[in-house]
Amino acid sequence: MNFERLYDVLKATYGNLGKWWPGDKEEILITAVLTQSTNWKNVEYAMENIYKLTNKERLLDFLYKLPKDELANLIKPAGFFNIKAQRLKNLLEFFKKYNFDLDTISREENLRDKLLKIKGIGKETADSILLYVFEKPVFVVDAYTKRILNRIYNLKLEDYDEIQELFYKYYPKDVQLYQEFHGLIVEHAKRYCRKKPLCDSCFFHKCAYFTSPFLTY
Known part of the structure; x- marks a missing residue:
């Protein structure tokens, strides 16, 4: 064929x-990291833990302010929770520079290169964010x-x-x-x-x- x-x-x-990838843009940002080296069901369990403490409207700001050890405890079902907690913190630190304004970030030049400079964000994760969050034509x-x-x-x-x-x-x-x-x-x-x-x-x-x-x- x-x-x-x-x-x-x-x-x-x-x-x-x-679109296939479930969730709104802020959820996809988080699950793009959580899904690394695990299955989707474990990601869902981790997200359920998060939503016991917050709602979708303040997701990024909540996780940004949450201490890393508490974040790691919430995302335990996703595996490698200490590593992923740090990677999420690194990603959220980048987005905080733009006050979590996704529209502003979407207009940034060389956005892929900037995402790849974040420790723990590889090509697959960066491209998932670009395609499903910012709707850029990257495979x-x-x-x-x-x-x-x-x-x-x-x-x-x-x-x-x-x-x-x-x-x-x-x-x-x-x-x-x-x-x-x-x-x-x-x-x-x-x-x-x-x-x-x-x-x-x-x-x-x-x-x-x-x-x-x-x-x-």
Whole structure:
């Protein structure tokens, strides 16, 4: 299957996912960090702990003022809670410079470079924030993306930028397209293309992984 058909095939199967990443902009800022190296259910548990103490309207300011050890205790379900608490503090410190005004931050030049300078904010997290919070046309590359490229197309790519450029080459830079495409990839990886794939049930019967016993990922 040609790479430029991947989006259409996934959408024909899973339907219209829309934005996919749940929550408002402030929630997405927080969950983009919490979801690092954990599953979404654990992120939800951590957010539930936070909402026992505050509401969505004052989320960023509340977490900014909250002592780091108390924040770490709230987000324990998300794992690596001390590390993530510090990363959240680093991110919130950056946003505090703009009084948490997301519209002002969105107009900043070289925003991606500025996010990447924040300790603990890597390319995947920065691009998730850019795409889902600030609605910039950047494609998010995650472990699911690498897995599907390897299994369906036998593309053993590891470099983040190289994978991202592949999507830019074949798909127009469009916010709604990238938001939904990312979600479709995640959906397929969770349903069929798992660590232990369900190849017999998957509709990609002629993918590289299914036809070769030597591919692993």
